[in-house]
Amino acid sequence: MAAHISVSHSWLVLFLCLFLMAAGLSCAEGRTRRSAVHRHLKRINKPALKTIQSPDGDMIDCIPISHQPAFDHPFLRNHTIQMRPTFHPDGLFELKEKEEEKEKEKLMLQHWHVNGRCPEGSVPIRRTREEDVLRAASVRRYGRKRRSAAAAPDPLSTDMEMGSGGASGHQHAIAYVQGDKYYGARATINVWQPRIEQSSEFSLSQIWILGGSFGQDLNSIEAGWQVSPDLYGDNNTRLFTYWTSDAYQATGCYNLLCSGFIQINNDIAMGASIYPISNYGGSQYDISILVWKDPKEGNWWMQFGRDYVLGYWPSFLFSYLADSASMIEWGGEVVNSEPDGSHTSTQMGSGQFPEEGFGKSSYFRNIQVVDESNNLRAPKGVGTFTEQSNCYDVQSGSNGDWGTYFYYGGPGKNPNCP
Numbered sequence: 366m367a368a369h370i371s372v373s374h375s376w377l378v379l380f381l382c383l384f385l386m387a388a389g390l391s392c393a394e395g396r397t398r399r400s401a402v403h404r405h406l407k408r409i410n411k412p413a414l415k416t417i418q419s420p421d422g423d424m425i426d427c428i429p430i431s432h433q434p435a436f437d438h439p440f441l442r443n444h445t446i447q448m449r450p451t452f453h454p455d456g457l458f459e460l461k462e463k464e465e466e467k468e469k470e471k472l473m474l475q476h477w478h479v480n481g482r483c484p485e486g487s488v489p490i491r492r493t494r495e496e497d498v499l500r501a502a503s504v505r506r507y508g509r510k511r512r513s514a515a516a517a518p519d520p521l522s523t524d525m526e527m528g529s530g531g532a533s534g535h536q537h538a539i540a541y542v543q544g545d546k547y548y549g550a551r552a553t554i555n556v557w558q559p560r561i562e563q564s565s566e567f568s569l570s571q572i573w574i575l576g577g578s579f580g581q582d583l584n585s586i587e588a589g590w591q592v593s594p595d596l597y598g599d600n601n602t603r604l605f606t607y608w609t610s611d612a613y614q615a616t617g618c619y620n621l622l623c624s625g626f627i628q629i630n631n632d633i634a635m636g637a638s639i640y641p642i643s644n645y646g647g648s649q650y651d652i653s654i655l656v657w658k659d660p661k662e663g664n665w666w667m668q669f670g671r672d673y674v675l676g677y678w679p680s681f682l683f684s685y686l687a688d689s690a691s692m693i694e695w696g697g698e699v700v701n702s703e704p705d706g707s708h709t710s711t712q713m714g715s716g717q718f719p720e721e722g723f724g725k726s727s728y729f730r731n732i733q734v735v736d737e738s739n740n741l742r743a744p745k746g747v748g749t750f751t752e753q754s755n756c757y758d759v760q761s762g763s764n765g766d767w768g769t770y771f772y773y774g775g776p777g778k779n780p781n782c783p
């Protein structure tokens with residue numbers, strides 16, 4: 366058995382060498398990169414108490430809560446984990462375990478749950494594989510957004526370079542508010558599996574909590590769902606978070622792929638697939654996400670659904686957001702990596718335009734902000750923004766059931782978006 370493993374191991378090295386030579390790198394460079402990949406994997410994949418194999422191919426490691434990647438951060442060496450927020454903006458919320466509520470929520474949980482759960486005192490973390498890191502531009506950039514294209518849309522910019530959504534770049538269809546101090550945001554987000562044309566592209570639907578300026582020092586906390594073949598190696602729809610305190614340059618990452626977010630919950634894994642997914646003309650599924658700032662400790666907390674308080678981003682990670690957010694955005698983003706001015710056929714949301722309405726078009730409903738008095742309320746003065754409405758569009762509205770809502774998305778390439 367051991368001999369067999371070492372044989373296939375050296376075959377793997379040989380193949381990797383051939384692959385790298387084809388890519389114009391020498392084998393020595395390849396070996397250096399490979400050992401850098403291994404060091405990185407050793408750093409981020411912590412020893413597990415238990416591992417659960419998900420039907421989608423993921424390995425979910427149950428890591429003792431105090432061994433999670435956040436605690437590699439020098440500022441967190443002596444940190445006392447907050448096992449609950451001191452404040453919750455939803456008056457009805459109780460932090461007690463509510464088994465019957467959880468029963469109802471079983472539908473919207475994660476794929477790996479069919480094969481087990483993580484014990485109390487541990488947190489589920491999607492294991493990073495060698496091939497995940499090898500798909501990234503470099504070990505250092507693994508788990509991070511590309512700096513080249515600012516990923517948070519600036520709806521107030523008059524810079525057409527940013528707004529043109531040309532041959533390559535990020536495109537958005539969003540609703541937003543700005544001009545106040547915000548201490549959180551909430552939304553119920555319809556879940557789909559958009560088709561991605563090229564593996565270097567992605568499609569996501571999320572909330573952005575923003576502070577600072579879009580150029581250099583933007584602070585952003587982001588959460589939602591995404592399809593990203595580059596990051597995960599498949600086309601599954603996955604729950605994700607992102608944070609940065611310097612406009613995606615040196616700080617921050619997706620999920621728990623760097624030190625930052627402190628997870629306390631043992632049920633939900635960041636980056637794991639969401640199940641089930643809505644289908645066109647059929648059943649619709651949505652997830653709720655709430656992010657809010659604890660007024661006492663200053664940490665930014667995240668809740669998934671009604672019952673799952675996932676954890677928090679410590680206040681010290683941020684500059685502007687250490688105080689409050691100045692803009693909130695909700696909506697979709699895709700990357701267009703087509704050369705020569707043509708448009709990708711990567712879908713946003715359901716791939717349908719907003720006019721299609723419920724069951725066909727994707728939506729955000731009951732969008733809310735946490736105001737200066739720490740109350741959840743409907744946002745005032747909601748604007749909408751898209752770079753090219755013929756490719757991806759957004760339409761907002763409000764009614765009794767859905768509060769403030771919008772439909773958004775589109776197919777990308779089509780006769781009106783060549």
Ligand SMILES: *[C@@H]1O[C@H](CO)[C@@H](O)[C@H](O)[C@H]1NC(C)=O
Nearest residue numbers: 438439440441442443444445
């Ligand atoms: C952590 O605690 C130790 C022992 O009390 C102390 O020596 C050290 O300076 C502390 N480190 C930080 C970053 O606060």
Ligand SMILES: *[C@@H]1O[C@H](CO)[C@@H](O)[C@H](O)[C@H]1NC(C)=O
Nearest residue numbers: 560561562563594598599600
């Ligand atoms: C993802 O979807 C694209 C088409 O949309 C397909 O070409 C590709 O093979 C899929 N990748 C995986 C890993 O299933």
